[in-house]
Amino acid sequence: MAATDSSLIASIKEKYIEKFGSDHDFQVFRSPGRINLIGEHTDYNNGFVLPASVDKAVYFAISSRDDNQVKLYAADLDETYSFSLDDLSKPESSWPHYQLGIVEQIQKRGLEISGFQAAFGGNVPVGAGLSSSAALECCLLFALNDIFGLGLGRLDIVKMSQKAENEYVGVQCGIMDQFASAFGVSESVMRLDCRSLDMEYFPFPMDEYMIVLCDTSVKHSLASSEYNTRRLECEQGVEILKKYDPAIQSLRDASPELVEAHKDELGDVVYRRCKFITEEIQRVLDACDLLVQGNLPAFGAKMYETHDGLQHEYEVSCPELDFLVLKTRENADVVGSRMMGGGFGGCTINLVKKNGVDAFEEEMILAYKKEYDIDLPCYRVKITDGTGEVL
Ligand code: GLA
Numbered sequence: 029m030a031a032t033d034s035s036l037i038a039s040i041k042e043k044y045i046e047k048f049g050s051d052h053d054f055q056v057f058r059s060p061g062r063i064n065l066i067g068e069h070t071d072y073n074n075g076f077v078l079p080a081s082v083d084k085a086v087y088f089a090i091s092s093r094d095d096n097q098v099k100l101y102a103a104d105l106d107e108t109y110s111f112s113l114d115d116l117s118k119p120e121s122s123w124p125h126y127q128l129g130i131v132e133q134i135q136k137r138g139l140e141i142s143g144f145q146a147a148f149g150g151n152v153p154v155g156a157g158l159s160s161s162a163a164l165e166c167c168l169l170f171a172l173n174d175i176f177g178l179g180l181g182r183l184d185i186v187k188m189s190q191k192a193e194n195e196y197v198g199v200q201c202g203i204m205d206q207f208a209s210a211f212g213v214s215e216s217v218m219r220l221d222c223r224s225l226d227m228e229y230f231p232f233p234m235d236e237y238m239i240v241l242c243d244t245s246v247k248h249s250l251a252s253s254e255y256n257t258r259r260l261e262c263e264q265g266v267e268i269l270k271k272y273d274p275a276i277q278s279l280r281d282a283s284p285e286l287v288e289a290h291k292d293e294l295g296d297v298v299y300r301r302c303k304f305i306t307e308e309i310q311r312v313l314d315a316c317d318l319l320v321q322g323n324l325p326a327f328g329a330k331m332y333e334t335h336d337g338l339q340h341e342y343e344v345s346c347p348e349l350d351f352l353v354l355k356t357r358e359n360a361d362v363v364g365s366r367m368m369g370g371g372f373g374g375c376t377i378n379l380v381k382k383n384g385v386d387a388f389e390e391e392m393i394l395a396y397k398k399e400y401d402i403d404l405p406c407y408r409v410k411i412t413d414g415t416g417e418v419l
Contacts, residue, residue: 036087036150037418043103044089044147054091055175059167059415061085061158062208063239063377064368065217065232065327066334067312069342071202073262074223074280075309078316079204080232081212082409086150086163087418090171093143100127103149113143118196126164129196133188134172141176153405155247157374161197162205165189170210170415183225185415186210200256201370212414219316223280230319232411237324237363238385240378242392243405244348247373254344255370258301265302268294279305304341308334328364328379332357335366344371348400352376355395361388375407 037056044054060081067077093099096113102123109124116128116135134141148167152160166189173180180188189206193199207220207227216229262279269286270276279302287294287302294302311330318327335353339345349367353376356365361384368377380388389406396404 033083033085033151036085040087040089040103040147040149043101043149047101047108047147048091048099048145052091054089055171056418057088057090057167057171057174057416058085058418059163059170059209060212060412061152061160061163062205062212063158063241063409063411064204064208065377066315066330066366067204067308068334068338068366068368069258069344069370070280070305070309070312071204071220071222072200072259073305073309074278075305076312077204077220077222078217078230078312079208079212079220080217080411081208081414082158083412084150084152084158084407084409085412086148086152086160086167088146088148088167088171090144090146090148090168090175092141092175093145095143097143097145098127098131099143099145100124101147103147113141125197126161126192127168129192130165130168130172130189132196133169133192134178137188139176139178141172141178144172144175146171153243153407155374156241156243156245157369158241159205159209159369161193161199162189162201162209165192166206166209166415171417174417182210182415199252200259208414210415212412214413215411217319217411219312223278230316232319233322233324234410236382237379238382239409239411240380240385240388241368241375241407241409242352242378242396243375243407244346244352244373244396245402245405246346246348248346251370251372254372258342258344261298261301262305265294265298268298269302280309282306284310300341300343304337308337324379325363328362331364331366331377331379338367338371342371346372348373348396349376351399352392352396352404355392356388359384359388359391361385 061084064079099110186206217232284306315330356362361381364379393404
């Protein structure tokens with residue numbers, strides 16, 4: 029695993045030993061954060077997405093216990109939390125919700141585990157839209173599956189991790205984040221059909237271009253309530269459109285033309301949501317064709333189209349994200365830029381010519397500081413393998 033950060037691994041091992049001692053064996057697992065090149069808010073509409081897993085990851089150093097106690101150490105926060113497998117009640121502190129959610133899913137499936145102890149940490153920025161939560165869930169479940177021989181496949185791990193987030197954490201996310209974290213392959217993006225769960229890998233050429241994330245460092249409080257509202261608005265659209273074609277189960281089954289034909293009945297807001305989603309689903313397919321042709325500038329132009337739609341039609345952007353994307357339009361070294369993930373903060377994803385990256389970052393940092401008085405973190409990401417054991 030070329031991109032594994034050996035200092036993070038060494039550190040998590042050290043933290044584990046500090047907390048739990050070195051008189052027994054333990055294992056280390058890694059699960060990465062994700063980016064998404066194109067296909068935003070399409071996963072819960074059964075459409076296509078184009079994510080990849082990156083060289084920012086969560087690490088768990090973990091071993092089983094002889095009792096039914098779970099002891100967790102969040103190394104980055106220097107906090108501990110313990111619970112018994114018989115009592116999965118929700119603590120006030122939110123970080124253990126992910127681990128509790130995973131244990132709950134294991135129990136709901138009728139699988140048996142004993143207690144365990146783990147130290148975990150990593151370098152996926154939290155709240156930046158790189159899905160640190162999905163990485164955490166997939167990492168723990170992958171580890172428990174291995175340690176207790178639960179017999180789960182990767183797809184089970186993805187689905188159970190998503191359910192943990194939906195049912196215990198209470199976020200109605202789609203399947204993209206967990207899928208990307210678990211199934212990532214180095215130097216490839218994956219086109220996932222969120223209806224059939226068929227997946228195809230496409231090599232992502234990184235010789236001429238780099239992927240740079242610019243982190244607004246803001247997360248507006250609207251994020252989760254608006255996310256759930258968007259889901260409902262899409263469902264409202266489906267209810268109306270299926271009157272004209274009963275085969276329509278989700279917006280994946282509708283076309284931009286059909287949406288246009290029922291514009292008045294959908295009403296302004298739902299119409300704009302449905303327009304964006306049906307166009308975005310098609311855009312992922314077109315973008316993949318461009319990728320296969322090696323036409324990165326045209327691929328990048330699609331990213332800008334996505335941003336425009338997310339800003340004006342789907343309305344999940346925010347001034348900070350719009351500012352950063354707009355700023356790139358003056359820079360000839362940037363071929364594509366857009367907000368990434370759920371929205372209302374987090375990162376923009378930028379496709380930048382390699383030899384222009386230094387100047388690009390410098391310019392963006394200066395401009396953001398001037399406009400918002402915030403130091404802009406920029407992350408140059410590499411695409412790495414998905415969840416696995418660190419040997
Ligand atoms: C969040 C969710 C994903 C997906 C994106 C938007 O990251 O967790 O399931 O819906 O937003 O594309």
